[in-house]
Amino acid sequence: MKTTFLKLNKQPESNGYLDKHQFKDEFFFNLDVCFDSDTYLVSLTKSIPPELMFNENYAYYSSLSSTMRKSFANIAKSLKNIYKPKLSLEIGSNDGVFMKNFNTNEIVSVEPCGNFADFTNSLGYKTYKNFWDYSLSTHIKNKQGTFDLIYSANCFSHIQTLDDAFRAIKNILSADGVFVMEDPSIQQVLDKNTYDLFYYAHAHVFSITSIQNIILKHGLEIFNVDSINVHGGSNRIYIKHITNNTHTIDASVSKHIDDELLCGIGVLQTYLDFEKRVRKSKKDLVLLLETLKAKGENIICYGATAKSSTVFNYCDISTDLIDCIVDMTPDKQNKYSPGMHIPIVSIDIGLTDDVKYIFLGAWNFKDEIMKKEPEFIKRGGKFITHVPIVHIINE
Ligand code: TMP
Numbered sequence: 001m002k003t004t005f006l007k008l009n010k011q012p013e014s015n016g017y018l019d020k021h022q023f024k025d026e027f028f029f030n031l032d033v034c035f036d037s038d039t040y041l042v043s044l045t046k047s048i049p050p051e052l053m054f055n056e057n058y059a060y061y062s063s064l065s066s067t068m069r070k071s072f073a074n075i076a077k078s079l080k081n082i083y084k085p086k087l088s089l090e091i092g093s094n095d096g097v098f099m100k101n102f103n104t105n106e107i108v109s110v111e112p113c114g115n116f117a118d119f120t121n122s123l124g125y126k127t128y129k130n131f132w133d134y135s136l137s138t139h140i141k142n143k144q145g146t147f148d149l150i151y152s153a154n155c156f157s158h159i160q161t162l163d164d165a166f167r168a169i170k171n172i173l174s175a176d177g178v179f180v181m182e183d184p185s186i187q188q189v190l191d192k193n194t195y196d197l198f199y200y201a202h203a204h205v206f207s208i209t210s211i212q213n214i215i216l217k218h219g220l221e222i223f224n225v226d227s228i229n230v231h232g233g234s235n236r237i238y239i240k241h242i243t244n245n246t247h248t249i250d251a252s253v254s255k256h257i258d259d260e261l262l263c264g265i266g267v268l269q270t271y272l273d274f275e276k277r278v279r280k281s282k283k284d285l286v287l288l289l290e291t292l293k294a295k296g297e298n299i300i301c302y303g304a305t306a307k308s309s310t311v312f313n314y315c316d317i318s319t320d321l322i323d324c325i326v327d328m329t330p331d332k333q334n335k336y337s338p339g340m341h342i343p344i345v346s347i348d349i350g351l352t353d354d355v356k357y358i359f360l361g362a363w364n365f366k367d368e369i370m371k372k373e374p375e376f377i378k379r380g381g382k383f384i385t386h387v388p389i390v391h392i393i394n395e
Helices: 020-025 066-083 114-122 134-144 162-172 186-192 208-218 251-262 268-294 306-315 363-372 374-378
Strands: 002-011 029-036 042-044 088-091 107-110 147-153 173-184 220-228 234-241 298-302 355-360 382-385
Touching: 002 268, 002 306, 066 147, 066 173, 066 363, 107 134, 134 162, 147 162, 162 173, 162 208, 162 220, 173 186, 173 220, 186 268, 208 220, 208 234, 208 251, 220 251, 268 298, 268 306, 268 355, 355 363, 363 374, 363 382
Parallel strands: 088 107, 088 147, 147 173, 298 355, 355 382
Antiparallel strands: 002 029, 029 042, 173 234, 220 234
8 A cells, every 4th residue: 555655845857957938837746755565665656757857858967976987887897797797788878887888799778868878879889769668678689689687777766667667677687697776775765864865757765675575576586785875875786587596695685674674664654754854854954044044155056966956846945045056067057956946057157255055965975076175165165964964064
């Protein structure tokens, strides 16, 4: 049974960066989050059509962050060493940040965002410009056969029709093959109070337990789990056919599942308690920003993220509190943030000498960002975050 436990108000498409003339056509839906007591899956109660989010205008480039480049290079190297795949498949290849660690004849990919699919195809990496589903898996299987390694990072949490997506994995994974998926962890969201991981592109935030519950019925099972720091705390989950005995089931699987159950991920009350903490976070953040603004301080946001879109639209924070958002992504610059219409500019333009406070819209890159801005820190600049509670970091 599904129960809605969190209501994050009306929200726009969180990656929809706008020109002024587009304000009037912007659409908003109630962003509600529910818990399924059968599978323990946490999902959006209602989603919007994927084509509205994942198209040729998708403005999230995985390669821009050095943290992400390193993370993808390391995992690519490690997976190649361990599993020695003849042919690999990546689902959701974005701008090729993972794929580029392979030769063009060693990997193919699936990517529905036209800008990225065209780009990686132009580099010589065969990229299917499609959404991942069962019929595509059959089409690719007919052309290329089955795959020894399938990798998908920050993609399955976008897929609304999970049963079909896992059936497609079952269809195309070789008998001894390994499917590795990594996505943000609901346990980390609960621990860190990061309600901003909920936005339209995230149809689900997974526990390991929920994935196990869903894939068992498709003849798949988890055999290993790593906790990783990416996106504020994610799980890298290794999956195989139940019938495959080549890979033994690591002790990490039951350890993680036991930890999750102890933390209450299977109990509705856990999510109701979380909802109270989210409401407090909103109150505290608005109070802090209003207090600073009343003292005449200039506050900007660092990172035009989908997460900051959730925070600003939920907390009703607009240009009265945040002067602008700075972001290094060219496609986001000189646009306006979804819903609250805060101007987005390059760091050179937005981080002027009179800025005293930076709200970390990309709190998941806190270390990378703080390392980049020693001058701001030297002149007494302060960073604000709401993770895990609202506070000034370097006070
Ligand atoms: P994400 O948190 O959804 O991964 O998005 C991070 C955003 O923050 C992305 O738009 C790039 C931006 N960003 C900067 O502008 N400067 C930086 O130093 C870092 C790490 C990210």
